[in-house]
Amino acid sequence: MPAPRPFNLVAELTYRCPLRCPYCSNPLDHASLRDRLDAPAWASLFASASELGVVHVGLTGGEPSARSDLEQIVHGAAEAGLYPHLVTAGRPLTPDRLSDLRTAGLRSVQLSFQDAEPEASDRIAGTQSFTAKLELAHAVRRLGLPLVLNVVLHRENLERVPEMIALARELDAARLELANVQLHGWARRNRQALLPTREQLETAGAIVRAARREGRGPELVFVLPDHWSERPKPCMGGWGRKTIVVAPDGLVMPCHEARALPGIELWNAAERPLRACWEDAPGMNAYRGEEWMRAPCRSCPERERDFAGCRCQAFHLAGDAAIADPACALSPARDTLLAARDDARANAAWVYRGSRAQRRVDQ
């Protein structure tokens, strides 16, 4: 099928990050992937993205503020007519630097918290960061930029959803994303420790619904985990359909971790035009549209809504990227997801991202 118009660009500027969250969605071998694109290369890529129809660019990582040329990169995005949105963990970014980024054309900021309580947040992040995040959140609002808070939910912090909502209100966030952990990147490795119980999810869901009924801000997004769902999510809004992800090494992907699929041939923006990487790379076309689908997806009325779910999850759980996402109750590989879910347990240890000694932490 012809390549559709992409609306979003996810620019992973670097995989470096001072935080060490045990559910990081970066690849497990992130340390071996260096930053290949300099600011002029990103600027030229942004111009190409704009020509393809991209409207928004999310500047992410890793931690995008780990790059010393972030101001130039933001400027390049704004010059290309894109709407630059910064996705940050709040360090090493400072309020002064944020002000410079705004001058360079930054339009909005998403800031992650690991928990609503300082000690817990720092413990999950594997580094002191909560205080810096608070300062930064206030700076975002002082500068008149809209603020989105993001908290990844898991077994260790699901109890504190009410405090997270209170924090978002206190910080005047426009939106709070409560995203239950998905089994990508480091989270897959740490799933025993991270996957929540059904009771935790139901309680949190009820709290979110009650908070929404109060009719005041912020907008609350509650992303259910696949493990307790009957149907898969429309991963990335469909493979190669709406969003271009460009990794720090220049690889152009349909999602954050597509490079891990065996035999997939994706192209690099440092070597070819972005348009070719998006439209013509064999890997980008591998799961575009519906031709590749098998039963039961092929004839499923919901395929136009969920696009058969997540290819990476299908591969990592079932060993077959073209099988229906095991998050779907109709998937022939459903049992692999149930097994992963039932493997979760209390008091399991997790491994922090990037800990060279794979230090296990007793909790």
Next chain:
Amino acid sequence: MSRVAEPVVGPDALTPDALEAQLRAIGEQRYHDRHPFNQRMHEGALTRHEIQTWARNRYYYQSRIPLKDSLIVSKADDPAFRREWLQRIQDHDGAREGEGGLSLWLQLAQAVGLDPASVERLEDILPGVRRACDAYVELVEASDLLTSVAASLTELFAGDIMHTRIDAFEQHYPWVDTSGLAYFRARTTQAPRDAAWGLDFVRRGATSRDAQQRCLEALERKCKILWSLLDAVERAGRRPALVSHAVLRFDEAESAWLVVLPERALKLGGSGRAILERCDGSRSGAEVMGEIAALAGASESADREVDDFLHAMERAGAICFEPARE
């Protein structure tokens, strides 16, 4: 609250006390005394023009009440019910010309500086207000007797708001002649009496879980209707302004204008761009409606489309409303 004879309740049904508690909880959370417009009214923060817009538009609501009550009467088989409910129609329409709640409201309109004849002719009613009030009549029309009565139970909460309002007008709006407050004074006694009767009817009549649920939902919908009425009044008086992080830009591929916001972009059709370009914080919502109606050749639906659009843009976070100016 205990009574000598409690009605029989079906399996899984709430007890009458539990039902009443839930009905009251809806009021506590959603009654329009919590609406920012009412709160500003009671704090003394409304401009004269906002008070006038409210008084004019709220008359449309008053004018629908006897229609709504007539529909309720037409649903009742019991003569005792009809006798009771006809009293409400008489409270509004009066026993003769110049009496009753509608007449008192026109007195208020005059006291706030409006031409009562123009108000009575229902001139310049905002489209959002018209729709909210018509939705109430339609809700009652489509509901059974019990549910219709439940929808009227916002009266449970009306007594308090009337006292607050009388105090607020006397304290903050001395330019309003106190003779204009007669409607509010009348309602301080009528509303609690009507509400007590209606509440008792619902407590006795809603004996299945299903019926109780319908009553709760009807009261919720009624609260939403009152809320959206004030939303519309507020939008007309305040000054819409495009938020600083919203970007208006032309999209080549779609041949359309977009308003771009964090993580979302909305395609603008029709007069969307023309409306947003006027949302600069200098014009009131009503003025924007007027300018667009002039552009569009003053079609009947233009005001309504602009009001809907402003409402949608506010919800999407593309515009905010700055306070009205004198």
